[in-house]
Amino acid sequence: MKKSIVWLMSIGFLATLLLAACGGGGSTIAIGPAGSGTQSAANSILEGAGIDDFNAYEEGFGDARDGLQDGNIDLSFGLLGLPAGSVDDLQANTGDAKLIGLSDDVIEYVEENLGYLRYTIPADSYDFLEEDVETVTAYAILVGNTNTIDHELGYDLARIAVEHADENTHAQSDHMTLENALNGSDDLLVHPGAAEYYEEQGLEVEGELADLSATEADRKDEFILGTGSSGGTYYPLGGEMATVWNNNIDGVNVTSTETGASVENLADIGRDDQDLGMTVHVPAQNAFSGEEDFEDAPVDNFAFIGHIYPEVMQIITREATGIESLEDL
Numbered sequence: 001m002k003k004s005i006v007w008l009m010s011i012g013f014l015a016t017l018l019l020a021a022c023g024g025g026g027s028t029i030a031i032g033p034a035g036s037g038t039q040s041a042a043n044s045i046l047e048g049a050g051i052d053d054f055n056a057y058e059e060g061f062g063d064a065r066d067g068l069q070d071g072n073i074d075l076s077f078g079l080l081g082l083p084a085g086s087v088d089d090l091q092a093n094t095g096d097a098k099l100i101g102l103s104d105d106v107i108e109y110v111e112e113n114l115g116y117l118r119y120t121i122p123a124d125s126y127d128f129l130e131e132d133v134e135t136v137t138a139y140a141i142l143v144g145n146t147n148t149i150d151h152e153l154g155y156d157l158a159r160i161a162v163e164h165a166d167e168n169t170h171a172q173s174d175h176m177t178l179e180n181a182l183n184g185s186d187d188l189l190v191h192p193g194a195a196e197y198y199e200e201q202g203l204e205v206e207g208e209l210a211d212l213s214a215t216e217a218d219r220k221d222e223f224i225l226g227t228g229s230s231g232g233t234y235y236p237l238g239g240e241m242a243t244v245w246n247n248n249i250d251g252v253n254v255t256s257t258e259t260g261a262s263v264e265n266l267a268d269i270g271r272d273d274q275d276l277g278m279t280v281h282v283p284a285q286n287a288f289s290g291e292e293d294f295e296d297a298p299v300d301n302f303a304f305i306g307h308i309y310p311e312v313m314q315i316i317t318r319e320a321t322g323i324e325s326l327e328d329l
Contacts, residue, residue, distance in 0.1 A: 027329045030057040030064030030076035033229060035293060037138070037262035037280035041114060041313055042077035045102065045136075048109030049326040060261075062231015065090050068318060075100065075317040075329065079138070079280065081172040081233040082312045083125050091128050096319035099126070100326060101133040110136050115282045119312055135315065139184030139281040140172075140234070140308040142241075143266070144191055146301045148223070148275045150214040153252070154193025157276075158306050160248045167244050170237040175309035178203065183307040184281035188288055191303035210303035223275040225256045226265035234261055234278045237308070263293045270299035277302070280311055 029046075032038025039058065046052070057064060057073055065086050067073030078084065091097035099121065102110075110116050119137035123129045142161070144154055158181070165176040178201050189210035198205055225242050228234030235258055242254040254276065259265055265277030266287040283293065290298030317323045 026054040027074040027323075028055040028057055028067075028072065029329070030059065030061070030067060030073050032058065032077055032079070033060055033260040033264075034058050035263035035267070036060075036228070036260050037283045037311070038077055038079045038232075040263070040283060040292065041079060041110070041116060041136070041138070041280075044110050044114040044116075045077070045106060045313070045315075045326070048106040048113070049103075051326060051329050054329060060229020060231050061086055062229055065231055065316075068316065069093050071320070074321050075315065075323060078232065078314045078316060079311040080314050081237070081309050082121060082314070083171070084233060084314060085171075086231050087126060087314060087316060090316065090318075091126065094318055094320075097126075097128050098317050098319050098323075099129065099133045100315040100317060100323065102135050102315075102326070104134075106326070107134065107136055115285070116313070119310070121312060121314070135313045137310050137312045140278060140311045141184040141281050141284060142305045142308055143188075143269065143277050143279060143284060143302045144305045145269045145272065145275045146191070146210050146212045146214060146303050147272055148214050148220065149191065149193075149212075149303075149305075150216045150219055151193040151196075151212060152216045153214075153219060153249075154191040154212075154303075154305060155197050156193075156249050156252075157245060158191075158194035158197045160245055161241065161306055164244050164248055167247070168237075168240045170240045172233060172237050172309040173240065176307070180307045183310075184284075185304045185307075186281070187285045188281070188304040189302075191305045194303075194305045207304065212303075213301075221251060221253060223252065223254045224273070225254050225276040225278070226259040226261075226268055226274045227256050227278050228259060228261035230258055232261070233309075233311075238278055263287075266294070266299050266302065269302045270297075272301070276305075278308065
């Protein structure tokens with residue numbers, strides 16, 4: 001028995017040394033998949049808070065939620081709709097889900113350096129919240145490949161998304177309205193077909209219109225919509241959007257696919273590997289201007305089609321971790 005105890009202690013000691021040698025001494029933080037809008041925003045927030053000693057977990061929120069539940073992840077960032085079903089799932093499975101708020105200084109840093117905006121998560125968003133939580137938000141938008149999404153198809157995609165939003169069963173589809181339609185279009189080229197629809201409805205499209213190489217005559221039958229990870233909001237919502245389009249646009253079949261979200265979708269469109277993509281508006285601006293993840297490699301073959309929903313940065317942990325603020329990391 002004593003030899004077994006000594007052996008176990010030795011193994012534990014060696015594991016601790018190995019973890020420390022690999023940089024494992026800090027908290028484990030899920031910052032989102034590499035190249036995602038979640039990771040860009042998470043890094044900006046952590047920089048603003050002066051936090052650089054942590055173990056980064058680079059997967060979607062579905063896997064991160066499982067890690068939180070198992071106690072292997074201390075805190076997770078998620079750009080999610082509000083409320084997010086995956087956060088409710090964490091609470092249902094653990095009973096001690098917790099949202100972390102941001103200080104004014106961090107919010108101002110993110111606004112200045114990333115272009116996200118202050119957002120207050122109301123206390124009634126989740127049953128476990130007792131007070132409002134201050135954070136930041138961006139806009140989830142739909143963009144289309146100008147090499148494959150022709151004028152008429154862009155018109156129909158925008159029209160159906162708005163006029164048939166009641167056929168979309170996902171909660172975030174409530175935000176797909178004419179009132180919100182142009183949110184997130186700043187500093188982006190707008191698809192001329194979508195612009196025509198919005199102007200017919202009385203909206204003023206201020207953005208410059210994109211040039212299209214796609215024509216209705218050479219339109220293909222199958223289209224790919226890049227979404228996000230299965231545990232986030234993009235994947236299920238994108239699947240619903242594809243179904244609504246397929247039910248209402250003759251001769252068109254849109255297939256949604258799981259991806260690393262914003263940056264990956266924009267890059268895939270740039271390579272003509274995708275026709276449509278869901279993205280946060282900030283990475284889309286970066287792709288257009290060739291900055292940040294797209295430094296010296298701008299993507300010039302995409303255009304804004306419409307707003308989807310406000311993406312709220314939700315910083316999730318559990319009461320069991322004892323984390324009350326980012327400073328505790």
